[in-house]
Amino acid sequence: MNPSPFAFHRATSVQDAISLVSTLDNAKIIAGGHSLLPVMKLRLAEPDHLVDITGIPGLRGVAERNGAIEIGALTTHRDLATSDLIGRAVPMLAESALAVGDNQVRNRGTIGGALAHADAAADYPAVMLAAEAVMIAESAKGRREIPAEEFFLGFLTTALGPEELLVGIRIDVPAAGTGSAYEKLANQASGYAIVGVAASVTVSGAGSLSAAKIGLTGATASAVRIPACEAALVGRTPSADVIAHAAAFAPEGLELLDDLHASTAYRGRVVRGLTARAITRAVASAQHKAR
Ligand SMILES: Cc1cc2nc3c(=O)[nH]c(=O)nc-3n(C[C@H](O)[C@H](O)[C@H](O)COP(=O)(O)OP(=O)(O)OC[C@H]3O[C@@H](n4cnc5c(N)ncnc54)[C@H](O)[C@@H]3O)c2cc1C
Structure with a gap:
């Protein structure tokens, strides 16, 4: 199906985009278009105006500044997958x-679009939670920072207001001895996560875990952190038994989805398995860095 008719506007700056979105009636931002256009073709969204932000300078790229990694909203999936800085500092983000999807999606789709869309099966939300990332939004009212834990509110729903532009993401440079990993069971047709688990752990000088942050996507209506699993790791010396014990907590208390891709029972088993794998790889990477 074709989308319903719309007018197309190219924003030249963040202020221009904000002004267009807030003054035009029924306007929507478009970045890579890989989530918005399919929704428009299904007529689930029928904006009268599209505001293209891909020409705005300064919104694409990754940089380290003042102890933090700053990622522009227009940074593509490919940019992140191939960034040395991301690969070194936040490997779970490069892996996710x-x-x-595939090469075409990675070349065109942006992290800002993926986060703003907040598909329940999208990969980044799990990573943003495990990295304790901060989303930076701008609107006519100014700039505000939204921690990942307050950003993903539910199915396709975020804390962004309709006239707010996500301009970037900030992640603190992980502490020394931190390792991370992302594990995913992908839908074979779309590539989306049936279950995706991001794990970030920090190994102290004595060899025990001083921090553990686990994010889960695909398994519930919106990405979540798994505090019970994190608590079972912190203060312990990581071993196969400790990791298996912690991973066993992962699905507890969660309302796991039950759909044509996976039953609740199957998702629960996959959540446990992928959580154990992600933690195991994150620990190995942390121990390697701590050497
Ligand atoms: C075949 C296929 C396979 C895919 N597989 C996966 C997968 O395996 N894992 C996965 O996570 N994703 C997957 N995706 C989705 C892909 O990652 C999209 O690129 C992404 O979800 C949206 O990014 P975009 O730049 O294309 O955003 P768009 O489609 O342009 O926009 C998406 C939504 O976000 C809003 N928006 C965009 N940018 C901003 C901004 N800066 N500020 C505020 N709002 C904004 C738009 O208004 C729209 O509502 C797949 C998509 C396709 C088509």
Whole structure:
């Protein structure tokens, strides 16, 4: 099906985009278009105006500044998958970017679009939670920062207001001895996560875990952190038994989805398995860095 008719506007700056979105009636931002256009073709969204933000300078790229990694909203999945800085500092983000769709999707789709769309099966939300990332939004009212834990509110729903532009993401440079990993069971047709788990752990000088942050996507209506699993890791010396014990907590208390891709029972088993794998790889990477 074709989308309903719309007018197309190219924003030249963040302020221009904000002004267009807030003054035009029924306007929507478009970045890579890989989530918006399919929704428009299904007539689930019928904007009268599209505001293209891909020409705005300064919104694409990755940089380290003042102890933090700053990622522009227009940074593509491919940019993230191939960034040395991301690969070194936040490997779970590089791995999740490489796990998005296929080459065409990775070349065109942006992290800002993926986060703003907040598909329940999208990869990045799990990583943003495990990295304790901060989303930076701008609107006519100014700039505000939204921690990942307050950003993903539910199915296709975020804390962004209709006239707010996500301009970037900030992640603190992980502490020394931190390792991370992303594991995913992908839908074979779309590539989306049936279950995706991001794990970030920090190994102290004595060899025990001083921090553990686990994010889960695909398994519930919106990405979540798994505090019970994190608590079972912190203060312990990581071993196969400790990791298996912690991973066993992962699906507890969650309302796991039951759909044509996977039953609740199957998702629960996959959540446990992928959580154990992600933690195991994150620990190995942390121990390697701590040497
Ligand atoms: C075949 C296929 C396979 C895919 N597989 C995966 C997968 O395996 N894993 C996965 O996570 N994703 C997958 N995706 C989705 C892909 O990652 C999209 O690129 C992404 O979800 C949306 O990014 P975009 O730049 O294309 O956004 P768009 O489609 O342009 O926009 C998406 C939504 O976000 C809003 N928006 C965009 N940018 C901003 C901004 N800066 N500020 C505020 N709002 C904004 C738009 O208004 C729209 O509502 C797949 C998509 C396709 C088509």
